[in-house]
Amino acid sequence: MADNIKDNVVMSEAEKQEKAIRDEYNARKRRRRIKKLIIWLIVIVLAAAGLIYYNKVKADFEAKTAAMIGAVTTVEVPVEENVYTTVIDLSGYVEAYDSQEAKFRSTGAVTGVYVSEGDDVTKGQLLATIDSTSQTYQVKNLQNQIKQAELTGSASQLETLRLQLINAENNLEYTNLVANFDGTVAKVSVNEGDYFEAGSSVMTVVDLSKLKATVQIDEIDMGSVELGQKAYLTFDSLPGETIEAYVSYIPMLGTYTSQGIGVVNVELTIDNPPASLKPGYSFEGTISVEGDVSMLLIPQAAVTTGRGGVTTVQKKTGPDTSETVTVRVKYLGEGYCQLVSGDLKVGDVLTYTKSGMDAMSMMMGGGAPSGNGRGR
Numbered sequence: 001m002a003d004n005i006k007d008n009v010v011m012s013e014a015e016k017q018e019k020a021i022r023d024e025y026n027a028r029k030r031r032r033r034i035k036k037l038i039i040w041l042i043v044i045v046l047a048a049a050g051l052i053y054y055n056k057v058k059a060d061f062e063a064k065t066a067a068m069i070g071a072v073t074t075v076e077v078p079v080e081e082n083v084y085t086t087v088i089d090l091s092g093y094v095e096a097y098d099s100q101e102a103k104f105r106s107t108g109a110v111t112g113v114y115v116s117e118g119d120d121v122t123k124g125q126l127l128a129t130i131d132s133t134s135q136t137y138q139v140k141n142l143q144n145q146i147k148q149a150e151l152t153g154s155a156s157q158l159e160t161l162r163l164q165l166i167n168a169e170n171n172l173e174y175t176n177l178v179a180n181f182d183g184t185v186a187k188v189s190v191n192e193g194d195y196f197e198a199g200s201s202v203m204t205v206v207d208l209s210k211l212k213a214t215v216q217i218d219e220i221d222m223g224s225v226e227l228g229q230k231a232y233l234t235f236d237s238l239p240g241e242t243i244e245a246y247v248s249y250i251p252m253l254g255t256y257t258s259q260g261i262g263v264v265n266v267e268l269t270i271d272n273p274p275a276s277l278k279p280g281y282s283f284e285g286t287i288s289v290e291g292d293v294s295m296l297l298i299p300q301a302a303v304t305t306g307r308g309g310v311t312t313v314q315k316k317t318g319p320d321t322s323e324t325v326t327v328r329v330k331y332l333g334e335g336y337c338q339l340v341s342g343d344l345k346v347g348d349v350l351t352y353t354k355s356g357m358d359a360m361s362m363m364m365g366g367g368a369p370s371g372n373g374r375g376r
Contacts, residue, residue: 076316079339079348080297086224086289090215090231093282094270097210098181102203104130105174110194110202117188121179121205128190128202132175138168174198183207211270211277212248217287219254219262220330220340224289226250231268233285238277245270247287296339302352303329303337313342316349 108131115127142165149158183205190202213233217225231245249267256262270277298313305311311329314322327342344350 073354074351075301075354076349076351077299077302079344079346079350081294081346082297083294086221088217088221088224088287088289090217090233090268090285090287091283092213092215093280094211094213094273094277095279096186096206096208097212097269098183098207100180100183100205101201102127102177102179102205103199103201104128104177104196105198106130106132106135106171107196107198108132108175110190110192110196113188113190113192115185115188115203117185119185121183121185123179123181125179126176127179127185127205128177130175130177130196132172135168135172135175139165139172142168177202179205181205181207182209206279208279209272211273211279213245213268213270213283214265215268216257216263217266219264220338222254222264225264225266225287229287229289231285231287233268233270233283235277235281235283237281238274241274243270243273243277243283245285296344296346297332297336298327298329298339298344298350299352300331300335300337301354302350303327304352313344314351315344316351322351 110128111131112129113127114129115121115125121127142161146158146161146165149161153161184207185203186206187204188202190196196202225247227247227250229247231247233243233245234241235243245268247266248269251265254262254264302313303311304313310326312324312326315325316322325343327344328340329337329342330340331337
């Protein structure tokens with residue numbers, strides 16, 4: 001019986017120890033729960049504070065932006081002078097200096113082809129012939145008739161026969177195809193025995209001793225262009241090389257683009273081009289104008305375009321007065337214009353109104369003016 005009581009006491013102590021361990025575990029669990037709750041409360045408070053601050057900053061920014069956009073101010077700017085060296089940009093492609101689409105001017109069978117593609121030819125050289133039997137007979141017949149008329153015919157009959165002979169000799173000449181200049185045969189589309197109609201192209205002859213190109217130059221830049229002026233061209237097909245050309249022809253008449261810009265189709269010539277440079281190759285280039293050129297600059301924002309495309313500016317004439325001046329300008333980019341014509345001079349003050357939106361645009365995209373002329 002004593003042994004049973006001792007076992008019960010031992011069991012009770014074990015249970016007490018287990019309970020103590022369980023209570024400690026539950027206490028640690030409660031502490032962790034409280035700690036997590038506190039962290040989440042801090043995060044929520046910080047997030048709420050950040051959101052409130054963001055909304056306040058956003059509201060202030062939107063209010064300031066709205067006020068800036070709605071604000072309208074009067075701006076005064078002087079007319080400025082810029083000294084620059086004119087560089088006219090060019091682009092285009094080169095072509096043969098001269099080209100002949102050789103065509104028969106008579107109908108018949110081809111009796112001879114005397115050149116091949118790549119052959120060099122000289123002016124007047126025979127390239128091909130077409131059957132001339134009928135034309136030769138006509139010439140001989142008329143020559144005989146003229147001899148007879150010289151003996152027995154009238155002066156009127158003799159004159160008519162001689163005109164007919166000239167016509168027949170021309171027809172005979174039309175059966176021969178000749179080169180119009182010294183050059184190279186670039187294409188042959190005929191073989192002996194072929195039948196051709198008058199006007200059909202049978203071969204192409206080109207003069208590659210020089211190359212030429214036609215470039216469009218703005219009407220404003222044309223004042224700086226003259227015959228013999230040098231141009232410098234670069235080709236993708238000739239990396240690292242600059243080819244010199246010169247202005248060889250300026251037409252009397254200009255034209256205009258689909259945007260209504262006046263241009264002149266100026267011809268450039270390249271003497272002694274490298275053999276690797278072929279007709280059809282494209283280029284970029286420049287024409288440099290000797291000497292410095294000055295131009296007057298005004299902000300694009302100061303220019304107003306009215307009906308009929310008439311452009312004007314407001315020139316300040318007194319503390320609270322201004323006058324309208326009609327001007328002609330060329331837009332240079334980045335908010336500036338070149339004054340082409342108009343009653344303005346360096347130092348004149350222009351006035352215009354500017355909204356807050358304009359100010360913001362200028363702040364975002366401002367920069368130094370640039371144009372066809374490269375300033376220095």
